Amino acid sequence: MNCNCNIGWPIRSVAIFAIGLLFGCGEDQAAKSPDKQPALPKVGQMINFDDILDQKKLVNPPTFVEVAKSLGVSFKYFNDAREKRYFFPEILGGGFACLDYDLDGWPDLYCSNGRSLPLDLTDTEHFDCLLRNKKGTELQDVSQLAAVRENGFAHGCAFGDLNADGFDDLAIAGFGSISILYNQGDGTFSRIASENFVYQPTWSVCPVISDLNQDEIADLLVVNYVKWNYEVPACTYDNIRGYCGPGEFDGLADYLFLNQGDGRLVESGQSMGLTSVGKGLAVAIMDWDHDLLPEIYIANDLMANFYYRLGSINPMRYTDDGSKAGVAVCVNGLKEASMSVTPGDFSKNGWTDIFVTNYYKQKNTLYANGGRGQFRDVSFAARTQKTGEMFLGFGAVGVDFDKDSWLDLFIGNGHVLGPEHLPNQLTNQILHNDSQGFDDVSSQGGDFFKVLTLSRGVVAFDFDQDLDSDIVVNHLDRPISILRNESATPNRSVSLQLCSPHHKPLEGSRIEITMGGAVQALPIYAGGSYFTDAPKEWIIGTGLAETIDQVRVYWRDGQVDTWEQLETNQRWQFQPGRKIRI
């Protein structure tokens, strides 16, 4: 026995035995110290933080120059925001439709606008705006000439040929109204007859035009947001009043208007399977699983996102397969507050991924398409968590600004709680895709990326037709920005677009290009980003290559056209069985 007992009195020699018996002596337990654990690494030897925290510097950085003023554009979205009022519709903002309404080969720009709140029919100041592209040198306001005097509280807009006359028509969704404007082919638009378009007004936010029932006629899908009314008071965050979020309100089912071919658009959402109640803000329609049928992806605010597939159960009915496909919630199973949806083959594996912007301190999510429409949230690996968590992203577009063939991202940011809450305005971002993931290179992108704004809708289109993507951004707090892409790079690019015979919708078709053994999908989609609709044209970099090895076009009717060795730095249009240099 290892006895450590001590007796503190002189009789210890007499008492030691008795005491030993009475109290016993403990084992030397201190020998088994819990601190004796295997060696942990020293903190100072862990990692080199400089490697992690340093910002990447690009050899060919992006350069975007704001040119709205020089193009004669001063349009500003009117949201009627008033101090301490907190009407929810004030914070959603507006978007764009990039249609070539006059078929002169130059994409024009339709801008949605808000109006006075509560909805004031006497408001004759605030109208939507149509800007005619005069060969890239001027965007002329032709709203009055074109008779597009829409004055609803509009958010999203879309274009498509609803009456198959060869001219793209317009759909505009807003708080309490949906408008359909038929392009009359003479430079003017006319409203759809009210008896041909019956619906229950609600808070509609984002329309999209595409053939949704496989009858080769364009239909209309309208994403609805939440049930809000003027009586709802402001919400309080940290004892400061601000705009309420979607969590305070019930969601709404979305509308699907089937085109009857006789001028009537009939709401058929329920019968077509769009039965889920959501809080949608953005939508994209395209063929993600390469079955030549379009799927519908709807980004919901604070709810699981929808991914409707046609024919999973019933060939003429949509089923929400979001959960099965891995695109409903984020990698941790959380429902994110999604704002926009951007399709693009960011990893160049031949399948189109989905990039979704989310709320502040959530990540922006990249769902990578592993094939056949099975997705995985790869936001950590692709660094969209890293680049997105301190932003609140709205519109986002995939653009290859340095023409290296990897799709980069432009994201418009801005907060929603109101000016009393910080941060409120945020800078916009440009993310460079280095083939493994994205790095924020905004600091190299020009002065625009230093400006704090409340950005909303974002669309990419090559307004000056110099074979790179320019960008238009809608803001709540300043006039729209038109950013000319002036990125200096020796790389080449190509413009590819499909032209449909008889003006049939193209969604479901796709282009695939092969370069250096890698296959890249360039899907034809409607909608995308936030409240916007971009031209059905892909401008993609080809590096220094003077030709593309192969271009393959998969038409939605099953026809496949293959073209070899197409010259780069050209604009190509494909029709079934034909390619045309334009």
Add this chain to the structure above:
Amino acid sequence: MTSSSDPIPKEDRDHRPNRKVKAKRRSKILVAVAVFVLAIAASAYLAAGFWCDQQLQQANDSLTQGNLGLARVSARAALQVAWTQERRDRAKLVLARATLSDETLDEKAFLDAFASLEEIGPASSAYPDAIAERAKQMLLTQIRVRAAERLLKEAVHLEPKHLASNQLLFTIYCLTNRPDRADTAFWIGFPQIPAEEKPAAFRQWFLSQFTRNGANRAFDVGTGIVPPNIEPSDEDIIKRFITFKDSEPDEATHYGAMASWWLWRTETAEALEILQIGQERSTSVAEEVYLSSLVQALLNQGNFEQAKELLEQWPESERGFNYLRHLGVYQESVNQTALAAQTYRKCLEIWPGPIDANVRHRLDQCLKELGHTDEALKVEQQTAVARLWLEERWGMVRKAIDYMHDEQAVGVLLEFFTAIGKPEAVEFLNQYQAELKAKP
């Protein structure tokens, strides 16, 4: 000496008592005296021991009743008659407690009391109590959280179910953002908590598992970080972490804990900045919370290779829930789906079991990808149930925990913990509900 000098005549010499007999007699007397002395000593010892124990009991009772002065008088009296080191230690312990709890005394008294606690050695049965008391003082008066934690670990090493140590460890783990460890410490100590205190303790545990700031309010107020009657804000929580860091600047845990709080708020850049400061200032080893925060930050940033290197350095003995969760995320990210599924399964066996819907969801996705449809379906259903409660019904649950005296509220909690599968909580709530029902 010669025989000629012998003064006793030879004939008498034969009649003298035998020397041996004499010696025997003498020994008997001596033995009798010795026994007598021993008996007296033993009696005195036992009497003193009895008296000492009585005084100790009185001191403890007074301490419990909050009569600190009387507790000190009794403890001092016990100390006077404590013949054994063991009794002296127990007396010192009570005296120190009665002194340290008395805010009217001066600093010298505190220092003396603390010093006397340090005199209690590891061989004493009072040692775990003494070090728990020292740890408590370190925590509350010196805010030396990690030093306190080390002492408490020593205490529970000696006495695994030591209530005060486990309770203090629970508090420290909450304060340093280690809910998994807090969970373990809590349930070890919970059975010994008096029945009337259990509902409040259970609420504390609940907050430690499902929130990241509420569980520390008492500490924040007690240590002056937050004024009384004011709900702690995010700034207060940061203030608490800064206090810890300033008090023990060498401890990597504090940087790790602060970083984990930023990570919980999805602010990875802030977390990395804190971790970098930790790396510059701390020379200590990278304890689990530092490692865990750093690995999570690296994974968030997509730095998988560096995360992998750190996972490899993670000591075997510390490879618990956090390690497995990070490892699973890493494996999933580099397409090692089967391994990731295996890791997530192990992870869910440890903590917090079915509560962690995020890990469950990841497991579900891996299983689907691997084509393990049946298991995936089961996991998906469990995840859906957890999510239903943690999201849609959460308001109801959160309210119920504040109304533990209400039978209906306890019913909600019981339903919640049954659904998400936390057997310890279910067992307690069943007992508690029965007690509530039995009350008139």
